[in-house]
Amino acid sequence: MVVIALGVPQVVDQFGLLQLTIFAAMCILALSLGFVWGYGGILCFGQSAFFGLGAYAYAVTAVDLGESTAAAILAVLVPAVFAALLGYFMFYGRLSDVYLGVITLSVTLIFFNLMNSTAGDAYRVGKARLNGFNGMPSLPTLNVPGDPARLLDPTETFYLVMAFLVIVYVGLHVLLASHFGRVVVAIRENEARCELLGYDVRLHKLLVFTIGGGIAGLAGCLFANWGAFVSPNVFSLTMTSQIIIWVIVGGLGTLVGPIIGCLIMQYLATTLGTQQLANTNLIFGIIFLAFVLLVPRGIVPSLRALGARAPGPSRVHDPA
Amino acid sequence: MDLAAVLTFEILNGVATLVLISVGLAIIFGMMRVINLAHGEFLMLGGYAAIVATNHGVNIWVAMVVVAPLVVGVVGVIAERLIIRVLYGRMIDTLLATWGLSLFFIGIVTTIFGNTVAGIGAPLGSLGVGRYSISLYRLVLIGIAAAILAVIFVALRQTRLGLIARGTMENPNMAAALGVSPPRVYATTFGVGAALTGLAGGLLAPISGVLPTVGAAYVAKAFITVISGGTAILAGTAAASSLFGSVNQLLTYFTTPVIGEAGLLAAAILLLRVLPHGITGKLFKGSL
Amino acid sequence: MSDAVLQTLGLSIRFGGVEAVRGVDFTLAERELRCLIGPNGAGKSTLFKLLTGQLKPTAGRIVFRGHDITGHHTHAIARRGIGIKTQVPSLFDGLTVREHLWLAARRTNPAERARAITEEILERIGLASLANGAVGRLSHGLRQWVELGTVLAGNPELILLDEPAAGMTHDEVARTAELVREINRTHALIVVEHDMQFVRMIARTVTVMHQGAVLVEDTMDQIMKNATVRDIYLGKHGGS
Numbered sequence: 001m002v003v004i005a006l007g008v009p010q011v012v013d014q015f016g017l018l019q020l021t022i023f024a025a026m027c028i029l030a031l032s033l034g035f036v037w038g039y040g041g042i043l044c045f046g047q048s049a050f051f052g053l054g055a056y057a058y059a060v061t062a063v064d065l066g067e068s069t070a071a072a073i074l075a076v077l078v079p080a081v082f083a084a085l086l087g088y089f090m091f092y093g094r095l096s097d098v099y100l101g102v103i104t105l106s107v108t109l110i111f112f113n114l115m116n117s118t119a120g121d122a123y124r125v126g127k128a129r130l131n132g133f134n135g136m137p138s139l140p141t142l143n144v145p146g147d148p149a150r151l152l153d154p155t156e157t158f159y160l161v162m163a164f165l166v167i168v169y170v171g172l173h174v175l176l177a178s179h180f181g182r183v184v185v186a187i188r189e190n191e192a193r194c195e196l197l198g199y200d201v202r203l204h205k206l207l208v209f210t211i212g213g214g215i216a217g218l219a220g221c222l223f224a225n226w227g228a229f230v231s232p233n234v235f236s237l238t239m240t241s242q243i244i245i246w247v248i249v250g251g252l253g254t255l256v257g258p259i260i261g262c263l264i265m266q267y268l269a270t271t272l273g274t275q276q277l278a279n280t281n282l283i284f285g286i287i288f289l290a291f292v293l294l295v296p297r298g299i300v301p302s303l304r305a306l307g308a309r310a311p312g313p314s315r316v317h318d319p320a
Numbered sequence: 321m322d323l324a325a326v327l328t329f330e331i332l333n334g335v336a337t338l339v340l341i342s343v344g345l346a347i348i349f350g351m352m353r354v355i356n357l358a359h360g361e362f363l364m365l366g367g368y369a370a371i372v373a374t375n376h377g378v379n380i381w382v383a384m385v386v387v388a389p390l391v392v393g394v395v396g397v398i399a400e401r402l403i404i405r406v407l408y409g410r411m412i413d414t415l416l417a418t419w420g421l422s423l424f425f426i427g428i429v430t431t432i433f434g435n436t437v438a439g440i441g442a443p444l445g446s447l448g449v450g451r452y453s454i455s456l457y458r459l460v461l462i463g464i465a466a467a468i469l470a471v472i473f474v475a476l477r478q479t480r481l482g483l484i485a486r487g488t489m490e491n492p493n494m495a496a497a498l499g500v501s502p503p504r505v506y507a508t509t510f511g512v513g514a515a516l517t518g519l520a521g522g523l524l525a526p527i528s529g530v531l532p533t534v535g536a537a538y539v540a541k542a543f544i545t546v547i548s549g550g551t552a553i554l555a556g557t558a559a560a561s562s563l564f565g566s567v568n569q570l571l572t573y574f575t576t577p578v579i580g581e582a583g584l585l586a587a588a589i590l591l592l593r594v595l596p597h598g599i600t601g602k603l604f605k606g607s608l
Numbered sequence: 609m610s611d612a613v614l615q616t617l618g619l620s621i622r623f624g625g626v627e628a629v630r631g632v633d634f635t636l637a638e639r640e641l642r643c644l645i646g647p648n649g650a651g652k653s654t655l656f657k658l659l660t661g662q663l664k665p666t667a668g669r670i671v672f673r674g675h676d677i678t679g680h681h682t683h684a685i686a687r688r689g690i691g692i693k694t695q696v697p698s699l700f701d702g703l704t705v706r707e708h709l710w711l712a713a714r715r716t717n718p719a720e721r722a723r724a725i726t727e728e729i730l731e732r733i734g735l736a737s738l739a740n741g742a743v744g745r746l747s748h749g750l751r752q753w754v755e756l757g758t759v760l761a762g763n764p765e766l767i768l769l770d771e772p773a774a775g776m777t778h779d780e781v782a783r784t785a786e787l788v789r790e791i792n793r794t795h796a797l798i799v800v801e802h803d804m805q806f807v808r809m810i811a812r813t814v815t816v817m818h819q820g821a822v823l824v825e826d827t828m829d830q831i832m833k834n835a836t837v838r839d840i841y842l843g844k845h846g847g848s
Binding site for chain 1: 660662681682683684686687691692694698699700701702703707710711712714715716719758762
């Protein structure tokens, strides 16, 4: 992965590089849900809420300060804190899986409605106008920390996003291999047994949810920086559906799966978008249905089961 | 005095809207334990059905009250037969499948009608209350919402079909042993829930207009209402609608619609922290 | 009663109109091995759920080593040192046997020590050859052993065993009894069991529960002679 990352800018043109940069940012977003849902067993349908919060936190802070370092840090912190708060109510209130899905989905849709209605001069944070459904254009992009005048060029941005992707991917593997990570997987397998062994299920879930929120926020920051633009669409049903589809297509319980799912669907969305052959929602809806009904385990676990020639229970932790 | 009257009207209106958009979902969820994420799109389809029918010369009331529920009811039965039925008992897969269905509907409608707002004018006029004026149509909506709740109550309590439905939800195996066919009951329940949702979509079309993605604006509120309501379909929907409708409208009136929306969500999350099983989770166990 | 490991005072729980556990006063001494018997529905498993915090009592108190743990969370009670093997083995089906033991051992031990404990328990319960297999594919009898081993790996001060011999062959039952006696050298235990042969192998004091309440508490021999106990097992006392 690292070799590819270093070599890519030499072989693709500017457009291709920008394309790959956004793909990589989205892969980080896919990983966040792959972790929360696939390993933590937390049915989060509102991952885009944290993604969007990260994007907006970056946008507002960058506009106000004219410098991106604090903005990038806040883009991770704000969604993480929000996730912790929301998670506290959900996990300590002992809401069941399905309720969790609905609440998280509702949260992101309410954010969507909220942000859409912030048009007008009244809605501003410092210098930053939120602009409602028109979004916030011409955002300051990432600069070298401490030097607002020195902005990153597209190649540097690509390297940075790839570096974050590798860090998140490796970091999640390390985390899952740790004591904490093993307990998280055990909780997914059997909550009651974990409690009887003395592990605080609520706290573990809360931490997973918070970490996932922070990672999604990072992806949001990179997204806002990529287009120098953010609009309420980061909270839209389409956005949150996409993240779910990536994970469903790629497969739960792996980290490679969501990345593969994300790449396939992003490629498809880009192609459909340029060719205007059919409505993207229509195609995504059909793929979504097809996977739930026909390949419920997703691509990666299904291929592995095929490779192992044994349809046993899903692998819980795999270093691949 | 006038202000009080208008404020009461606004609150009742908010409550009625919540009842309308969530009652179909409450029936499907409460009776079948199926969370239908395409619920917003059922509302959207109801709206389009009413608008298209009206534009083709059908009387607007017929379009809203007959055509919209009929169309969406049929769509619901087809969806139940083709998709939901395959996944019974797999709650999360059902949830995901209906999500796919929702995208599918958005895609189809966008392809046919384009991504623009369609609308019809609201019938009736307005009524003067002192210095204020209120829409007569909205007043009628409050009545319709109350009527829907009353009809469902009577249907569940007094009719054979209602008894069969309640029995099947309580214990499918026992109902089957008594000669009731659970698949038929489920299909009917889903169809009725969808039809009620279509009716709501039709009735709200003149007020809010319709576009392919309008479902997203409703679905969150509908789910929050149903979940916070808890197990009792009618009492829960009515209670949660009243609570959230009041919070939403009061905040909207005194601040902005944005705060109103946020307040609704915050109220729901706080409520579920205190009562994880919703308002009627423990209090009204076994009631409707 | 300072030497009591566990004490319940008037412990009761009511489900709707049914009082599944009624005013149970129960005391377990240090290193004691107590068998809990009674017909189905006597409230034995419910009592275990109350002791482990899976259910909250409607009345009464639970005192463990001088600490009132009534109404505490399940994980907090487990942290105080109560471990349970549930009636239907509660396991992580996707994890291996080794991972089960490690998870239990690792909560209270550093990584190195947890690994050592894991290997030691694997030997002790005789599952070393199956250590890396997913637990979901094991037979019921083997699952019983895995759960027992998992509880042991956590080294709780008080161990509750709910029907540890169920679904085992005659030889396995004997081995389980042997293991229980061995555990009892260092730990206090409460064992719920229907298999009277098994109870005879391990028991000194037996508590008989009936319709949610403690009926009688005595030595195994006295219990076997008790006419009331015989009657309730044959269903003459109605209710069960």
